[in-house]
Amino acid sequence: MDYNCKICGGNDKDSIDFLGSKICKSCVDKISSTDVDDIINYEYYKANIKKMWLDYIAN
Numbered sequence: 001m002d003y004n005c006k007i008c009g010g011n012d013k014d015s016i017d018f019l020g021s022k023i024c025k026s027c028v029d030k031i032s033s034t035d036v037d038d039i040i041n042y043e044y045y046k047a048n049i050k051k052m053w054l055d056y057i058a059n
Helices: 025-035 038-059
Strands: 016-017 019-024
Touching: 019 025, 019 038, 025 038
Parallel strands: none
Antiparallel strands: 016 019
């Protein structure tokens, strides 16, 4: 089974399914702990989630 994280590309069996894509536990932890004042990381994760959303509604 494919567990490749849509954000980092890692292969983690403990990934979650989010809008038809996999996100590893490490990325979920980073997303949930990123502060909005951390502009670079916040925008990075926001852009990745937006892409997953667009891919999800396109399919």
